[in-house]
Each structure stands twice: as structure tokens, then as C-alpha cells.
Amino acid sequence: MALHFLPVAHHAPHAQGPGGGFLPEGRLARALIALGASVLLIVSAVAIWAAGGFEPADAAPAAQPGTRVETRQFTLTPHEAVFTEDPDTGLTVLQVRADLVSNDTKPYYADSIDQSIEVEFPSGKLEATMLTVKYTRHPEGLVSQIQPDMPEEALLVWSLGKPDEKDKDCDDPLARLECEREQAEIDWDAILEDPPDLGPAVAEEREITLTIHQNVYQPGFTDQSERWFAEDDVAAKITLPVSEEG
Amino acid sequence: MASPLPRRALTVATCLVLLALIFVAQSLLPGETDDTEPIPFAGEVGTEVDAEQFTVTASEPRVAAAVQDDGGFGSGTPLKPHGVWVVVPARLTAQEAPLGTVEAQLVMGDGYTYSVTSWLFNGLGTGSGPTLSPGIAVGGAFVFEVPKDRLVDPVLQVSARESLDARLSARADIDLGLDKDEIAELTASPEESISIPAAAQIP
Numbered sequence: 001m002a003l004h005f006l007p008v009a010h011h012a013p014h015a016q017g018p019g020g021g022f023l024p025e026g027r028l029a030r031a032l033i034a035l036g037a038s039v040l041l042i043v044s045a046v047a048i049w050a051a052g053g054f055e056p057a058d059a060a061p062a063a064q065p066g067t068r069v070e071t072r073q074f075t076l077t078p079h080e081a082v083f084t085e086d087p088d089t090g091l092t093v094l095q096v097r098a099d100l101v102s103n104d105t106k107p108y109y110a111d112s113i114d115q116s117i118e119v120e121f122p123s124g125k126l127e128a129t130m131l132t133v134k135y136t137r138h139p140e141g142l143v144s145q146i147q148p149d150m151p152e153e154a155l156l157v158w159s160l161g162k163p164d165e166k167d168k169d170c171d172d173p174l175a176r177l178e179c180e181r182e183q184a185e186i187d188w189d190a191i192l193e194d195p196p197d198l199g200p201a202v203a204e205e206r207e208i209t210l211t212i213h214q215n216v217y218q219p220g221f222t223d224q225s226e227r228w229f230a231e232d233d234v235a236a237k238i239t240l241p242v243s244e245e246g
Numbered sequence: 247m248a249s250p251l252p253r254r255a256l257t258v259a260t261c262l263v264l265l266a267l268i269f270v271a272q273s274l275l276p277g278e279t280d281d282t283e284p285i286p287f288a289g290e291v292g293t294e295v296d297a298e299q300f301t302v303t304a305s306e307p308r309v310a311a312a313v314q315d316d317g318g319f320g321s322g323t324p325l326k327p328h329g330v331w332v333v334v335p336a337r338l339t340a341q342e343a344p345l346g347t348v349e350a351q352l353v354m355g356d357g358y359t360y361s362v363t364s365w366l367f368n369g370l371g372t373g374s375g376p377t378l379s380p381g382i383a384v385g386g387a388f389v390f391e392v393p394k395d396r397l398v399d400p401v402l403q404v405s406a407r408e409s410l411d412a413r414l415s416a417r418a419d420i421d422l423g424l425d426k427d428e429i430a431e432l433t434a435s436p437e438e439s440i441s442i443p444a445a446a447q448i449p
Contacts (some may be wrong), residue, residue: 141365224277
């Protein structure tokens with residue numbers, strides 16, 4: 001009988017549920033899932049931020065002494081580092097011998113390169129404070145301004161201090177604002193104290209790392225004159241062995 | 247009255263033109279630095295340049311293979327240059343007010359600029375030396391260290407002012423009048439050594 005083979009509607013198999021996929025059908029349930037997913041996303045983003053996951057990755061491992069580092073403001077090739085005594089003050093200073101040439105066509109103040117160079121001591125017990133620049137061909141004379149197109153063998157001399165205890169909190173992003181506000185306050189008592197004895201910290205140090213930042217020539221924010229500023233971009237990191245001279 | 251479509255097209259075109267003009271006008275606005283450039287007064291070697299706040303007379307530039315402080319607080323040891331020393335003797339007189347800051351730069355034809363050496367105590371423009379008092383001339387020398395091949399069409403820019411701030415200050419631009427042949431001759435056979443006496447008031 002031919003009729004026996006007619007297809008019947010309710011025998012046809014269901015392809016999919018009316019909503020499709022694995023999502024529940026109710027609007028409320030769907031809204032709850034969307035809400036839950038958003039909360040999860042936000043919480044994980046905050047957690048990653050708090051753990052420092054959005055900080056830029058270290059560009060490259062620290063390079064060897066003698067590596068040439070080019071920035072827009074200057075090209076620097078650090079060769080060696082020593083702790084030595086400043087003949088004028090008698091205090092221990094960090095002296096880095098490096099080839100230095102300006103990439104500008106106008107002179108700029110020598111200490112302006114300090115903001116592009118971070119000095120790190122692995123022990124964390126020392127801090128480089130102020131930079132002065134001398135040239136090996138006339139080490140008695142301070143260099144006030146770096147002149148253009150004059151490659152020099154330079155002595156970068158940093159005075160040393162103990163890192164401020166307050167600095168530590170600033171690595172924690174949740175405490176950063178409060179910490180930076182505290183740092184902006186001048187500690188007048190500390191200025192009047194005798195310089196701390198850095199002998200043990202200096203004896204302990206075996207190497208230093210110079211982090212050299214890229215820089216840009218632009219107007220300042222409050223003082224709108226144009227000058228060199230350091231950027232966050234790291235041009236290079238160079239690790240130098242360091243010893244006490246003499 | 248025109249039909250709506252051409253009118254609308256005209257409005258759109260006018261807006262676009264005005265927007266373009268705004269961008270052009272914005273890009274023509276001078277920045278703070280350009281706005282407050284020192285005010286230059288041009289002159290030549292050997293003649294008195296009147297920069298309103300001060301007058302300055304520069305003498306013929308000299309080129310040397312060594313310079314040293316002559317007396318004063320300097321070390322007195324001869325200093326070898328990275329290139330050559332360019333010494334420009336000059337006499338400055340304040341016109342109205344005492345001028346405590348004297349600065350100088352040597353600006354080359356290609357824009358390369360050199361400031362006075364900080365290694366000589368006696369040089370003019372190093373921060374030492376007497377304050378310029380109105381009407382009393384001060385004589386001395388500006389000393390620059392310049393790579394030999396960078397010495398091209400040098401212009402001496404002298405600024406004397408009351409404050410450290412150079413914005414809108416008076417500046418004398420003195421063409422040193424050295425042509426290519428003269429520079430080649432001076433750098434090929436520089437003077438052996440020049441002693442720089444301390445800047446002093448000229449009675």
C-alpha cells in the first residue's frame with residue numbers, strides 16, 4: 001500500500017531546540033550568565049593588573065659591557081664601573097666609564113642624561129642620586145653641557161645614598177597613589193643629617209645594571225620650554241661588574 | 247530660493263572648507279618656545295652691536311690649539327681641544343640695569359650650536375666674572391671648543407640679561423665674517439696657545 005510510506009509530521013526528528021545551542025531558554029537565565037561572565041572578566045582583569053600582568057615585559061636580557069646603546073638624545077657605550085672616592089667631598093661615588101656622543105645639534109645640560117639612565121644595585125642597599133659628567137681627557141673639569149658631534153670618553157659619576165624606605169610600597173599598584181604622595185613631601189630632617197656610612201653596602205655589591213631609556217625632545221607641561229625628557233621605553237639594559245678602586 | 251539639495255550640498259561644502267581652515271590656522275599657531283624666542287639684534291665683528299639692553303663689540307676671532315686661564319681661580323694648565331679652540335674677545339656694556347647673566351653660543355651655518363667651555367674659569371659667559379653695571383664696559387673673551395669640520399659660517403650669539411630666564415631677552419647675533427678659506431687657514435695653523443685673562447671692567 002502506497003499510503004503506508006507517506007511521511008508523518010510528528011515522526012520527523014527534531015533538528016535543534018527552539019533556542020539553539022547549549023544556552024538555556026529563559027531570558028533571566030541568559031542575563032545571569034552574561035552578568036556572571038562580565039563579573040568574571042572584570043575580576044580577572046583587576047587581578048592581572050594587581051599582579052602586575054599589564055606591565056611591559058622586559059624587552060631583552062641585560063647586555064654585556066661595551067654594548068652600544070643609541071637613543072634620540074645620545075649614544076652611550078658603557079665599559080666599566082668602579083666605586084671610587086670623590087676627591088672633593090671624600091665620599092664614595094659610583095663611576096662608570098663610557099663612550100658618549102650627543103645625537104642633538106645643540107648643546108644640552110650634562111645632567112639631563114641622568115633621567116634616561118637608571119642605576120640598579122642588586123642588593124637594594126644603595127641608590128644613585130646625582131650625576132656629574134667628566135671627560136677622561138680632563139678629569140678635573142666638570143662638563144656643564146654636552147656639545148654636539150663630539151665623541152668623548154666620559155666618566156659618569158653618581159653620588160650614592162641609601163634608598164628611601166618609603167620607596168618600597170610604590171611597587172604595589174594598590175598602594176601607589178598614597179605612596180607617591182608621601183614621596184613628594186620633602187624630609188627636611190634627612191637633609192640635615194650626616195651622610196650615611198655606605199661602606200658595608202659598597203663592599204657587598206658585585207655588579208650594577210644600567211637601564212637606558214629612550215628619550216624625546218618636547219615642551220614641558222608647566223614650563224613649556226622644549227628640552228629632553230626620558231620615556232618609559234627601555235633602549236637597553238647593561239650589567240657591569242663593579243669593584244672598589246684602590 | 248535654491249532647491250533643498252544644492253543648498254544642503256553648499257552647507258556641507260562650506261563646513262568642510264571652514265574645518266580645513268581651522269586646521270590650517272591651528273597649525274600656524276606658534277608654540278610657546280617660538281613665541282618667547284630671544285629678540286635678535288644683528289651686527290658684525292669690530293662694530294658695536296646695540297641690543298637695547300646692552301651693547302657688545304666682538305673683535306676678530308682667534309683659533310688656538312690650547313687655552314689656559316691666566317690667573318684667577320682657574321688651574322692654569324693648558325687644555326687641548328677636541329678640534330680647535332675658538333676665542334672671541336669681546337666688550338660688553340649694560341645700558342639700563344645691572345645684568346647678572348651673560349651667555350654665548352656659536353651657531354654654525356648648518357644649525358650646529360656650541361656653548362662656551364665650562365673648563366675655563368676666566369672665560370666670559372661661564373658664570374664667573376663681574377656683573378655688568380650700566381655704563382661700565384666689561385672686557386673678556388668667549389671661548390668655544392669646536393670640531394674642526396663643524397666650523398662653518400659661525401655667528402656669535404650673545405645674551406646678557408637680568409634673570410636666568412632667556413625668554414624674550416635681548417640677544418646680539420654677530421657674524422664672525424669667516425669665509426671657508428679663512429677657516430681652513432685658521433684651523434690648519436692655529437695659534438699654539440692663548441692665555442685667557444679674567445673678565446674685568448674697563449676703566
